Amino acid sequence: MxxxxxxxxxxxxxxxxxxxxxxxxxxxxxxNLSRSAPALDGIEHIVTDLSDSNWTNKISRQLQAAVAGVDEISIVHNAGLLLKDSVETVNADILHRVMQVNVVAPAELNQILLPTMGADSSIIYVGSTLAEKAVTNCCSYVVSKHALIGLMRTTCQDLVGKQIHTACVCPGFTETEMLREHVGGQQEVLDSIASGVTFNRLIEPMEIAKTLFFAATNPVVNGSVMHVNLGQIEH
Ligand SMILES: NC(=O)c1ccc[n+]([C@@H]2O[C@H](COP(=O)([O-])OP(=O)(O)OC[C@H]3O[C@@H](n4cnc5c(N)ncnc54)[C@H](OP(=O)(O)O)[C@@H]3O)[C@@H](O)[C@H]2O)c1
Known part of the structure; x- marks a missing residue:
């Protein structure tokens, strides 16, 4: 086991x-908790829609059974929702939807698992460069990722003495569906984004995964905001 x-x-x-x-x-x-299943062997998948305000009632029991007998648990809050909106167009519905997936669901997931998390467990949040700065037309996302840093910092403070550590890993431009979708699938836009990075390329998902693993297995990072963006060129 x-x-x-x-x-x-x-x-x-x-x-x-x-x-x-x-x-x-x-x-x-x-x-894994998501709506669709990963195409990967050896993973237990629990169908979960984090935008459903009742999701915890639907899966808590199955999740608790899945971690039964293990007390060293790492949570990686990775699911995210990125919409296009601005301070002039965002409305309450959009804000609630994005906050539900990006902030409320992580707080709820912590509460399902914390009672069974022993020493050397960890809670790692996936933030974004946009957790500490803003660009145009991502209002709800920027707000939610800033809030996630607050959740990480309060996790660090509230779990004093439990030997559970936390960090917020903040990726830069990473080659995934989220980024491709955000730029409307336009390769020239992706190329232009890459040219704003000191290495003139996008980040590979595995590079971020390795940082998540490092954060989850090194308690010295407790309370840290870790920017992993290959160096973005400042103007
Ligand atoms: N790519 C970047 O450039 C970049 C930069 C900074 C930060 N990030 C952050 O990195 C994280 C991962 O992003 P990614 O780029 O890997 O995006 P992605 O390829 O679009 O994957 C997003 C994941 O979130 C899950 N998800 C979305 N809505 C969900 C919901 N309602 N319920 C359950 N799961 C849901 C999706 O699963 P299902 O669709 O199967 O439910 C999918 O597995 C996000 O938090 C994102 O904000 C990404």
Whole structure:
């Protein structure tokens, strides 16, 4: 039986899929929560829609059974929702929807698992460069990712003495469906984004996955905001 478990949200593709594979290959039992299943062997998938305000009631029991017997649990809050909106167009419905997936669901998932999380467990949040700065037309996303840093910092403070550590890993432009969709699939826009990075390329999902693994397994990072963006060129 595995002595360690990863509970990850959004492991069906992109950064989450890379992280699920990496933790699995490192001997973790991996439990993924997302709507679609990862195309990956050796992963337990629990169909979950984090935008459903009743999602915890639907899956709590199954999740608790999946981690039974393991007390070293890493949670990676990776699922995210990125919409196009601005301070002039965003409305309450959009804000509630984005906050539900990006902030409320992580807080709820923590509460399902914390009672069974022992020493050396970890809670890792996936933020964004936009957790500490803003660009145009991502209002709800920027607000939610800033809030996630607050959730991470309060996680650090509220779990004093429990030997559970936390961090917020903030990726830069990473080659995934989320980024492709955001630019409308236009390769020239992706190329232009890459040219604003010091290495003149996008980040591979596995590069972020390795940082997530480092953060999950090194308690010294407790309370940190870790920017992993290959160096963005400032203007
Ligand atoms: N790519 C980037 O450039 C970039 C930059 C900074 C930060 N990030 C952050 O990195 C994280 C992963 O992003 P990614 O680029 O890998 O995106 P992605 O390829 O679009 O994957 C997003 C994941 O989130 C899951 N998800 C979305 N809505 C969900 C819902 N309602 N319920 C359950 N799961 C849901 C998706 O699963 P299903 O569709 O199967 O439910 C999918 O597995 C996100 O938090 C994102 O904000 C990405």
């Amino acid at each position: 595995n002595k360690k478990a990863l509970v990850i949200t959004g492991g069906s593709r992109g950064i989450g899929l890379a992280a699920a594979a990496l933790f699995r290959d490192s001997g973790y039992r991996v439990i």
